[in-house]
Amino acid sequence: xxxxxxxxxxxxxxxxxxxxxxxxxxxxxxxxxxxxxxxxxxxxxxxxxxxxxxxxxxxxxxxxxxxxxxxxxxxxxxxxxxxxxxxxxxxxxxxxxxxxxxxxxxxxxxxxxxxxxxxxxxxxxxxxxxxxxxxxxxxxxxxxxxxxxxxxxxxxxxxxxxxxxxxxxxxxxxxxxxxxxxxxxxxxxxxxxxxxxxxxxxxxxxxxxxxxxxxxxxxxxxxxxxxxxxxxxxxxxxxxxxxxxxxxxxxxxxxxxxxxxxxxxxxxxxxxxxxxxxxxxxxxxxxxxxxxxxxxxxxxxxxxxxxxxxxxxxx
Amino acid sequence: xxxxxxxxxxxxxxxxxxxxxxxxxxxxxxxxxxxxxxxxxxxxxxxxxxxxxxxxxxxxxxxxxxxxxxxxxxxxxxxxxxxxxxxxxxxxxxxxxxxxxxxxxxxxxxxxxxxxxxxxxxxxxxxxxxxxxxxxxxxxxxxxxxxxxxxxxxxxxxxxxxxxxxxxxxxxxxxxxxxxxxxxxxxxxxxxxxxxxxxxxxxxxxxxxxxxxxxxxxxxxxxxxxxxxxxxxxxxxxxxxxxxxxxxxxxxxxxxxxxxxxxxxxxxxxxxxxxxxxxxxxxxxxxxxxxxxxxxxxxxxxxxxxxxxxxxxxxxxxxxxxxxxxxxxxxxxxxxxxxxxxxxxxxxxxxxxxxxxxxxxxxxxxxxxxxxxxxxxxxxxxxxxxxxxxxxxxxxxxxxxxxxxxxxxxxxxxxxxxxxxxxxxx
Ligand code: SF4
Ligand code: SF4
Numbered sequence: 165x166x167x168x169x170x171x172x173x174x175x176x177x178x179x180x181x182x183x184x185x186x187x188x189x190x191x192x193x194x195x196x197x198x199x200x201x202x203x204x205x206x207x208x209x210x211x212x213x214x215x216x217x218x219x220x221x222x223x224x225x226x227x228x229x230x231x232x233x234x235x236x237x238x239x240x241x242x243x244x245x246x247x248x249x250x251x252x253x254x255x256x257x258x259x260x261x262x263x264x265x266x267x268x269x270x271x272x273x274x275x276x277x278x279x280x281x282x283x284x285x286x287x288x289x290x291x292x293x294x295x296x297x298x299x300x301x302x303x304x305x306x307x308x309x310x311x312x313x314x315x316x317x318x319x320x321x322x323x324x325x326x327x328x329x330x331x332x333x334x335x336x337x338x339x340x341x342x343x344x345x346x347x348x349x350x351x352x353x354x355x356x357x358x359x360x361x362x363x364x365x366x367x368x369x370x371x372x373x374x375x376x377x378x379x380x381x382x383x384x385x386x387x388x389x390x391x392x393x394x395x396x397x398x399x400x401x402x403x404x405x406x407x408x409x410x411x412x413x414x415x416x417x418x419x420x421x422x423x424x425x426x427x428x429x430x431x432x433x434x435x436x437x438x439x440x441x442x443x444x445x446x447x448x449x450x451x452x453x454x455x456x457x458x459x460x461x462x463x464x465x466x467x468x469x470x471x472x473x474x475x476x477x478x479x
Numbered sequence: 480x481x482x483x484x485x486x487x488x489x490x491x492x493x494x495x496x497x498x499x500x501x502x503x504x505x506x507x508x509x510x511x512x513x514x515x516x517x518x519x520x521x522x523x524x525x526x527x528x529x530x531x532x533x534x535x536x537x538x539x540x541x542x543x544x545x546x547x548x549x550x551x552x553x554x555x556x557x558x559x560x561x562x563x564x565x566x567x568x569x570x571x572x573x574x575x576x577x578x579x580x581x582x583x584x585x586x587x588x589x590x591x592x593x594x595x596x597x598x599x600x601x602x603x604x605x606x607x608x609x610x611x612x613x614x615x616x617x618x619x620x621x622x623x624x625x626x627x628x629x630x631x632x633x634x635x636x637x638x639x640x641x642x643x644x645x646x647x648x649x650x651x652x653x654x655x656x657x658x659x660x661x662x663x664x665x666x667x668x669x670x671x672x673x674x675x676x677x678x679x680x681x682x683x684x685x686x687x688x689x690x691x692x693x694x695x696x697x698x699x700x701x702x703x704x705x706x707x708x709x710x711x712x713x714x715x716x717x718x719x720x721x722x723x724x725x726x727x728x729x730x731x732x733x734x735x736x737x738x739x740x741x742x743x744x745x746x747x748x749x750x751x752x753x754x755x756x757x758x759x760x761x762x763x764x765x766x767x768x769x770x771x772x773x774x775x776x777x778x779x780x781x782x783x784x785x786x787x788x789x790x791x792x793x794x795x796x797x798x799x800x801x802x803x804x805x806x807x808x809x810x811x812x813x814x815x816x817x818x819x820x821x822x823x824x825x826x827x828x829x830x831x832x833x834x835x836x837x838x839x840x841x842x843x844x845x846x847x848x849x850x851x852x853x854x855x856x857x858x859x860x861x862x863x864x865x866x867x868x869x870x871x872x873x874x875x876x877x878x879x880x881x882x883x884x885x886x887x888x889x890x891x892x893x894x895x896x897x898x899x900x901x902x903x904x905x
Contacts, residue, residue, distance in 0.1 A: 183484075186654060190484050198484070199653035223757035225649055225750055226839050362761040365843045367850075369870040383592035385883045 165218035166194075166356050167228045168305055171249045172237030174202070174209045177298020180324060181235070182213035184302035187320035188312045189217035197222050210247035217309075218356075231257055233354045235283075235305055237297045239263040242274065253277065256355050260304060262297055281308070281350055283343065299325075299336045300343035307344045310352025314344055396424070400444030403465045404437055405477045410456035411435065421451040485657045487650030490618045491557060491583040491643065492517035493657075494625020496527050497665040498581070500555035503531040504543035509595055510647035511559040511585040518555075529555075537566035544580050545573025548640070549687065551674030553629065554580035559647065560587035560601045567604065573640060574609025575704065576689055579632035579672075580640050581625055582610070586749065587647040588836035596837020597646040599749060599801040602777075603809050609704050611641040611711050612777040614748045616734070618655040620775075621645045623728060626660075629669045630718040637711045639704070646750040648837060660726055668725045712779045732781035734773040735788055737763060741770030742793040743852050744825075745845070746814055748774055751800055751834050758845030769849050774810070782817035789818060794827035794856035796848050800834040807864050808832050827855045833867030840867055 168185065172178040179200040186198030194217040202211050214228045229252045239261050241247040253259075255277040261270055267280040283297075283304050299321060306312040318337055325333045379386065413433035421427075426442040427435050437448075449457045458477015465475045485493070491514045495503065505515040521527035534540040537558050544556045558566065563584055584602050588594040602612065611631065613624040621643065628641040645651060679685060691697055712732065719730045736756055738744060745755045752773040762769045772788055774781065789795055799808025806812065811830040818824040829852050833840045844867055855862050 183654070186484060190656065195656060196484060197653060197655050199648070201648065201652075222655075223753045223760070224842075225653070225753050229839075229841060360761065360842050361765065362758070362767065362842075362846045362849075363765045365846050367847050368841065368844045368867070370847075370865065371868060371870045371873050373866060373868060373873070380880065380885055385885055390882075390884045 165216055165222065165224070165359065166233075166309055166311075166354065167214070167216055167231045168233045168235065168309070168354070169212060169214045169228050169231045170235045170237065170301055170305075171210070171212045171241055171247060172297070172301070173241070174211045175296065176211075176237045177296045178211050178213045178237060178301070180298035181237075181302040181305070182215050184299065184317075184320045184324050185305050185312075186215045186217070187323055188302070188306050188317045189215065189309075191316040191319055192312055194218060194311075195220065195222050197225070201227065210241055210244060212248065215305075228252065230254060230360070232356065233258045233260065233305060233308060235301050236261045236263075237301055239265070239270075242270075250274065256357075258308060258350075258354050260301075260308065262301070279350075279353060281347070281353075284346070299339050303340035303343040304347045305354075307347035307351050308354045309356075310354065311356075314341070317344065395440050397426075397438075397440045397442050397444075400439075400442060400462050402444045402446055402459045403439070403462050403475070404442065404444070404446065404449050404457050405460050405465070405475055406435060406437065407456045407458060407477060408434065410454050411452075412454055412456070414453065417451055417453060418448040418457065421447050423447065482656050482658050484654040485618060486513065486652055486654050487615070487618045487621045487645045488513035488585065488652070489517055490621035490657050491585075491625060491645065492521075493659060494581070494583075494622050494628075494643070495529070495555035496521060497622075497660065497662060498555070498626055498629050498669050499553065499666075499671075500529050500581075501552040502544075502547045502554045503529055504534050504540045504547070504554075504556055505531055506534050506537050506540045506558065506562060508537075508559045508562040510587060510651040511557050511562070511583070513651065514557040514583055514585070537562040538569055541566040541569040541573060541582075544582065545569065545576055545578040545640070548573070548578035548580040549576055549677065549679065551672060551678035551680075553633075553672045555582070555625075556580065557583040557585070559585040560589060563601050564589065564604060567608075570605055570608040570610060575700070577638040577704070577707070578640060579629075579638050581628045581632060582640060582642050583621070583625070584642050584644050585647045585651045586644055594836035596648055597749075597800070598835045598837065599644075599799075599809075602642065602644045603801050603803075605642060606778060606809070609639060609708065611637075611639055611708060611779065612644060613641060614644045614773075614775055614777055615650065616750050616752050616773060616775075618650055618653065619657045619728070620730070621650060622657055622659070623722065623726070623730065624775075626665060626669055627715070627718050627722055627730065629672075630721070631711055631714050633672050633674075634711075634714045634718075635675065637707050637714050639707055639711065644749070649750040658726075658728075664725055668722065708779045712776070712781060715776060715779075730775060731784070732774070732776040733784050733788065734771075734775055736771040736773070738770035738772055738788055741768045743767070743769045743849055743856065744789060744792050744795045745769065745771045745848070746774070746795055746797040746810065747771065747800075748777065748810060749800060751798075751840060754840055754842070755798065755845055758842055758849070761842065762846065762849055767849060767853075777813075780813060780817070785814060785817045786821050786824070789814075789825055790821065790823040792825040794829065794852045795825045796829045796831055796852040798831045798833055798840070798848065800832075802832050802835065811864075826859060827852065827861045829855055829862050830864040831867060832864065838867070 170178045170181045182198040186196045190196045197216040200213040257278045259280045262283040267282050271280045306317045415429035415433045415435040419427045426438045468475050544554045548554045586597040588598040589600050615621045624643045632641045723729045747755050755771045759771050797811040799810045808830050
């Protein structure tokens with residue numbers, strides 16, 4: 165059985181990759197299972213998808229524990245434990261990384277026991293932006309498997325991308341042909357076996373769960389202090405700045421408007437903003453009746469602080 | 480007929496389409512939403528003639544489904560997990576109306592804590608509602624079961640709603656090859672719903688009401704519902720025979736895989752059972768006589784067939800992907816009840832709970848379940864129930880607890896876990 169896992173970030177097309185590869189295997193007469201796995205959906209989050217293909221009925225199910233090929237569309241994922249890129253690595257497993265670095269570098273960094281192949285990174289990739297590489301990942305994997313003809317790969321791409329229009333299909337056929345050709349020297353390197361034997365297996369290290377107190381074992385976490393310790397104000401782009409000259413100390417208004425409880429009132433009603441936890445949503449700015457809270461770009465506020473100047477809103 | 484790769488969700492939608500569902504009240508929830516999206520696209524494209532209505536909750540959705548079915552139209556709907564629970568009041572009510580329709584449930588573990596991945600506590604919460612339950616293990620089964628479900632639900636001897644259950648992710652978002660039968664063949668297998676005298680149409684008014692107070696009539700109607708559910712065993716057998724004649728695929732109330740000469744049997748429901756099947760093949764390859772018994776029908780429960788199939792076996796391992804708090808695995812209890820009083824019942828009926836909230840079950844764990852069950856058969860002692868959970872998983876939990884600042888040893892702070900508790904802990 166071929167077992168292939170694709171790792172990338174949301175928006176890079178890993179689901180598309182698994183569907184194209186699955187479809188291509190299916191057209192070649194294989195039994196197929198392809199699936200995607202995600203948690204909370206958002207662009208840029210680690211995501212993975214997988215394909216199983218075999219000549220006989222497939223009973224295995226769920227995440228592939230012992231892959232024959234791991235395709236990594238974004239090399240920054242390797243270091244993120246939660247992305248699970250390294251899961252189930254073995255000496256027979258081929259690792260294909262879309263990276264600007266060399267195969268030798270990755271083999272050494274990660275102590276990889278099996279072959280490492282580089283899919284040259286996209287020149288068009290903009291800094292910080294994950295490129296859509298689903299089609300070339302699928303095409304490269306198809307070539308590495310060695311049992312998928314270019315014709316069926318192209319038919320699979322046509323089927324999967326048809327809703328996106330002829331132009332997109334044509335463009336992606338070109339991308340696929342290129343990736344398939346680049347992988348030609350390694351065609352067929354992915355192994356289709358790797359089936360576990362029931363004779364010699366590592367028994368699971370099952371544990372008898374002890375009964376633990378509800379403060380530990382209840383899923384409602386009363387840990388308390390960690391949100392205070394975490395500087396959640398880091399991502400603020402605009403800073404609310406109170407002009408105390410104009411402030412009329414009706415602090416119930418701004419205190420209760422802050423969704424992050426980042427405004428506190430002193431005994432005399434003077435409001436104070438906790439900048440470690442203010443996220444810069446500007447709700448207080450909008451609410452303040454005498455318009456005493458101004459909005460200052462965070463970069464500007466920081467520069468002024470650095471220069472020892474007061475930060476005040478120009479209003 | 481054509482064979483295509485499709486997800487379990489698409490297969491459920493195909494079931495509704497091929498059965499020519501007239502009406503589909505809907506409400507979205509992960510991981511079910513793809514079903515209603517697929518149907519909506521077909522309706523939009525003019526490929527399916529069905530009235531779809533977005534409701535404001537599952538409670539209304541199930542009410543609408545039951546009310547429509549009670550007028551004699553064919554109804555399909557779908558939900559999952561929290562949605563099923565939100566509609567729970569109406570599950571019992573519409574089943575009590577004896578309103579036949581088909582609802583797909585995409586299994587997902589229940590909150591709290593929250594998960595998007597599957598286990599069977601959602602569907603088992605509906606166990607006693609009067610809905611019949613068909614549990615699927617593959618995408619093909621999802622499509623086929625949806626068609627079979629209409630035959631059973633609408634049969635005059637039954638007239639009860641049916642839930643077709645498919646596991647979230649492992650089926651809902653997994654594509655597999657599925658045979659799509661032709662519309663003609665399906666039309667022959669599921670003819671239009673003939674509701675007989677309970678048909679209700681504009682221009683032909685009739686009165687319709689459900690009003691019974693008091694234990695005597697209540698007992699009568701409730702027990703009649705139970706008898707109808709029991710009668711569904713035979714109706715299901717007829718429907719699956721007819722299905723096999725029409726489409727060539729055989730479904731029993733149970734899927735008995737390599738059980739004939741087996742001395743150890745895994746009992747398991749749903750898509751994770753295909754993993755058990757894989758393990759059976761691997762254990763067979765080294766000479767272990769292991770089989771798998773998978774209940775496809777959970778309600779009505781095929782107790783007689785289970786008793787017969789397990790008779791004379793050395794040991795049984797029931798693997799429950801659910802947990803009844805304070806009791807354990809639900810299927811274990813059901814199988815145990817089915818075996819009660821049987822002279823040649825297996826001496827060992829071991830209980831394993833695994834796959835909660837989508838936690839995977841590895842091949843090695845199935846091998847170990849077989850080994851532990853065999854040891855139990857040899858020394859004649861049933862082992863205590865076992866949760867499939869490893870040392871390394873517990874280490875992961877300890878790590879998460881540390882990050883959340885809830886640490887081991889804070890138990891003493893019980894009931895006092897705010898400020899003072901922390902101080903004492905520190
Ligand atoms: S709402 Fe405005 S005026 Fe009132 S206390 Fe807050 S900052 Fe001052
Ligand atoms: S900007 Fe938003 S987060 Fe910051 S203090 Fe005002 S309301 Fe609170």
